[in-house]
Amino acid sequence: MAKFSAKPDELAKIRYAPPETEWMETPVEFREHMFCHAAKPKDLETVEFPNAHEWSSKDEDWKLPANWEQTILQGMKDLLGKYRSFQLFMDICVRCGACADKCHFFIGSGDPKNMPVLRAELLRSVYRGNFTLAGKILRKLAGARELTVSVLKEWWYYFYQCTECRRCSVFCPYGIDTAEITMMGRELTNMIGLQLGWIGGPVANCYMKGNHLGLEPHTIKSSIEFFLDDIESITGIKIEPTFNRKGAEILFVTPSGDLFANPGTYTAMGYLMLFHELGLDYTWSTYASEGGNFGFFTSNEMAKRLNSKIYAEAKRLGVKWVLGGECGHMWRVINQYMDTWNGPADFMEVPKSPITGTVFDNAKSTKMVHIAEFTADLIKHNKLKLDPRRNDHLKVTFHDSCNTSRGMGLLEEPRYVIKSVCSHFYEMPENTIREKTFCCGSGTGLNASENMELRMRGGFPRANAVKYVHERHGVNMLANVCAIDRATLSASMDYWVPGVGVAGVHELVGNALIMKGEKERTQDLRLEPLPGKEGSE
């Protein structure tokens, strides 16, 4: 496969006019760099997924199980009975088109099947044909069609071109949420053994080893020790965090991506410095070493299986509450799913900040607090000594993650933290932030490398808004509270807006945090010179 090499200018020539042929008569075309590899059978077998088999989406024959149509139709029937959202969203869409130009994949590709309404119609047409009277009688006239291999391939292509970001659902007059549709579509493909490699691998890793990256317990410890060395060379302070420690007050859970690659690692350094400075009685866990949940991108059951580790570990260690790191979909799961799946967490206490005494009543049932809430509370109570000038080389804007904005509403907390630790903060245009924020383009397990064109297209609206503040205010740092953002926005920035870096909010906190007994800092957490300290090393 040739490397993805299209220039940004070429990619930005987007044609929004639909093709001449009706969408039902336009079969899907698998274009290079627009889709991901299939999952390895062994990864699916690890988590007991059905019909694990070798196949490739470029093949004509996908080696589907003999009765795959029955499996899918029975699966649809079951899901319609289990989820009101699914049943309702199949029935009530009026195709007004308000969602059409709200999807980052449609804006970036012009492919009509990326309009949320049409993405849903891919499934709805089969629903009508098999589950509604009008569809059974009037067939095509009622927008119904048969389930065929060609339809299945279309599902595969387009349900893995949706990042479940929910932006369309903000604008839908009935709140139809394409994330729900895509989740059902993905459940269905999983029933017949169709899964992405970039999802299947992390899921198997997370199940067996506790985290998506497959870091084994000793590796987690050594990765963090590596950060500690850097922190010591920057601040002169030696930090000694604990792992799997029973009796700690707080269990800290964050996405494993932050332990593995830049710039997420700088965010992890920020956490370590903050907790040390507070003298927080907390522990890391190597068993529950993943905040994110790629199971959420396969099936509800798999998501629950992976998520179970957080409460199980909290119980085993006997902690009072759980503190969660910066991550997007992790927080949709924690806010809207975790307690329902694996609660009640009645073995813990209502979270209370040991530093400020603030009781987090908003998390009184889940017992899990977002670090931006925790840190904002600290700053509000003047518990941190901060020197924002250490971030003066940065002109910062903030990217709201899809899930924390539209599946939670964490909007002001990170902004308050950023404004407290940075002197230069600029918002992107109003229609691209908060509940109207754009996805990075690589969420829900689409952060592979073989689908780079898809990622750059999906990332275009976000990048374009960054470009606006980059050109207008000289913004050079895109702050965020999401590990997938940190892993993928760098590529998107390099492609669309060179010169803009990506940072977690707690990296910026770590830079500004004045620690007791620290030496005079000359470097930021990236080991780059601080403003005014250039050439002092």
Add this chain to the structure above:
Amino acid sequence: MKTLIPFFAVVILIVLALAGVNMANMQFLFGVAIPYAALATFILGVIYRVVKWGRSPVPFCIPTTCGQQKSLPWIKQDKIENPSSTGWVIVRMALEVLLFRSLFRNIKTELRDGPKLAYGSDKWLWLAGLAFHWSFLIILVRHFRFFSLGVPFPIRMIEGLDSFLQIGVPLFYMTDAVILAAVTYLFIRRMTIPTVKYISLPADYFPLFLILAIAASGVIMRYFAKVDIVSVKQLTMGLVSFSPVIPKGIGSIFYVHLFLISILFAYFPFSKLVHMAGVFMSPTRNMANDSRMVRHINPWNYPVHVHTYEEYENDFRAKMKAAGLPVEKE
């Protein structure tokens, strides 16, 4: 084809009613039997749909949050767009149902040179949608004068407001013009915006043509080819008192009007028009974002196979001990 089939379907329906009344004298069928059947279908059909939706549980608390959550006391919660209590959910739903709040947010995305994406306000769909639905409702309420002995005060009040321009005899109702304009706009929009045209099904055009024909036949009856209104009321009162009569001499256009309405009612539960009932049940709008405060129960939650800590430690005990990590079993 997508527009022609539904267009001719409506034409055929009109011809059917005209032929039935004028040539076959089937006044009873079109004036009594079909309206009763249609109303029964509407009521039973909508109940069936709502019960069907209701039987599928809401396993997770999945509101789409469109504003600041409730968190720290000094951070102002957006109680309408991100409600954490039932009271504010009702406010959110009221705005949604009465004023189409979400559609009001609509923006238009444009790609300009640069490349530069621009987002502009786009309220036309909201305006036309609101104008259409409200005028439809007002017209429906106005029609209750045909189904009650006197004319109740609220209906007279609505009539008074609707005709406050005091133009013409009979007085011109603004909603008559508004509904025709709004439906026409919605149709033109569907035909001319390429993406919307592309997603449209015959089932999207049929109700537009049907409602347009209903409104047009009503307007013709009121302002142009007047029908014998006393006889009409005799018929409607007969229907409502379950002692149907077919007075002589009602113009056949009345039967066309009534037949098309009957078709609309009967079609309603089996089509996208059920969004009227569905919007109330949409879990992304009618739930409070309180799932960290109160545990939401999934009725079909079941135990799953998990990889326990014990199994994990068994896999890695030696490595954990070598790294100085605590273990349960030595």
